[in-house]
Amino acid sequence: MARVHVIANQKGGVGKTTVTVNLAAVVADTLGGTADSSPVLGVSTDPQASMLEWAQRVGDELPFDFEQCHDNPTLLSKLREIKQYSHIFVDTPGSLEDESILQTVLTQADDVIVPLEPEPMSFSPATRSIQRVIEPSGVPWRVLLNNWDPRDGSGDLDQTRQFVAARRWPTFNTVIRHYKLHTRASAEGVTVVQYAKNRTALEARQDFFRLALEVLGSRGQGPRHSTDVNGVYTETGE
Numbered sequence: 001m002a003r004v005h006v007i008a009n010q011k012g013g014v015g016k017t018t019v020t021v022n023l024a025a026v027v028a029d030t031l032g033g034t035a036d037s038s039p040v041l042g043v044s045t046d047p048q049a050s051m052l053e054w055a056q057r058v059g060d061e062l063p064f065d066f067e068q069c070h071d072n073p074t075l076l077s078k079l080r081e082i083k084q085y086s087h088i089f090v091d092t093p094g095s096l097e098d099e100s101i102l103q104t105v106l107t108q109a110d111d112v113i114v115p116l117e118p119e120p121m122s123f124s125p126a127t128r129s130i131q132r133v134i135e136p137s138g139v140p141w142r143v144l145l146n147n148w149d150p151r152d153g154s155g156d157l158d159q160t161r162q163f164v165a166a167r168r169w170p171t172f173n174t175v176i177r178h179y180k181l182h183t184r185a186s187a188e189g190v191t192v193v194q195y196a197k198n199r200t201a202l203e204a205r206q207d208f209f210r211l212a213l214e215v216l217g218s219r220g221q222g223p224r225h226s227t228d229v230n231g232v233y234t235e236t237g238e
C-alpha cells in the first residue's frame with residue numbers, strides 16, 4: 001500500500017508546490033521505475049493547479065506520475081486504496097476557502113509536511129492551520145523550514161527555530177534553502193533532478209535528498225520530536 005504524504009499550510013506562497021514536486025522527483029528518481037511505471041504518484045488537490053501547469057511544462061521528463069484531482073472527491077477520499085505506488089505526495093490548496101479539500105485529504109494521510117518560511121509574518125497563518133486542521137486530524141506532522149536565504153544571515157532562521165521550539169512543534173532537521181533555481185524551475189519546466197550539473201545545483205538538490213531521507217526514514221510514524229521531553233519514544237508500530 002502506498003504511503004500518503006500530504007504537504008499542507010493554508011497560507012499561500014510558503015512552498016507547498018515547490019516541496020511537493022521536488023520531493024516527489026527525488027524519491028521517484030532514486031527508487032527508479034520503468035518507462036511506463038513509476039513508484040511515485042504526485043497529486044494536486046489545489047484548484048489553482050500550479051502543480052499541473054508545472055508538470056505539463058516538464059512533460060515526459062517528469063519522473064513521477066501525476067493527477068490533478070481537486071474536483072474529484074471520490075478519488076481524494078480513496079488515495080490510501082491506490083495499490084500501484086510506493087509513495088504518494090499530495091499538494092494542497094493555500095486558502096481557507098478550500099479547507100474541505102484539505103480535511104478530506106488528511107483522512108488519507110500517513111504524514112503531513114508543513115512548510116514554513118523563516119519569516120515572522122508567516123507564523124500566525126501556520127499556527128492557525130496546525131491548531132485548527134492539522135493537529136486535530138491525528139496524523140503525524142512536522143514543520144519544514146523552507147526558503148531560507150543564507151545570505152540574509154541566521155537571524156530570521158534562529159527566531160523561527162525558537163518560535164517552533166517554544167510551541168514544541170515537531171520539525172525536520174533539513175532546512176530547504178532559497179535558490180533562484182527553485183524559483184525558476186516551474187517556468188523552465190524542470191524539477192530538481194533535472195537541474196544542471198554544477199555546484200549550486202548540487203547544493204540545491206542536496207536539500208531535497210536530505211528531506212527525502214527524513215520523510216522516508218520515519219516510516220510514517222511520529223517523529224522523535226521535541227514534545228518527547230525524556231527522549232523516550234514509544235513505537236506505534238505498523
Ligand SMILES: Nc1ncnc2c1ncn2[C@@H]1O[C@H](COP(=O)(O)OP(=O)(O)O)[C@@H](O)[C@H]1O
Nearest residue numbers: 012013014015016017018147177178179182183
Ligand atoms: N526554497 C525555495 N527557493 C527559491 N524559491 C522558492 C523556494 N520555495 C518556494 N519558492 C518560490 O516561492 C513561490 C511560492 O512557492 P510555492 O511552492 O508556489 O508556494 P505554495 O504552493 O505554498 O503557494 C514560488 O515562486 C516558488 O518558486
Ligand SMILES: [Mg+2]
Nearest residue numbers: 016017046050
Ligand atoms: Mg501551490
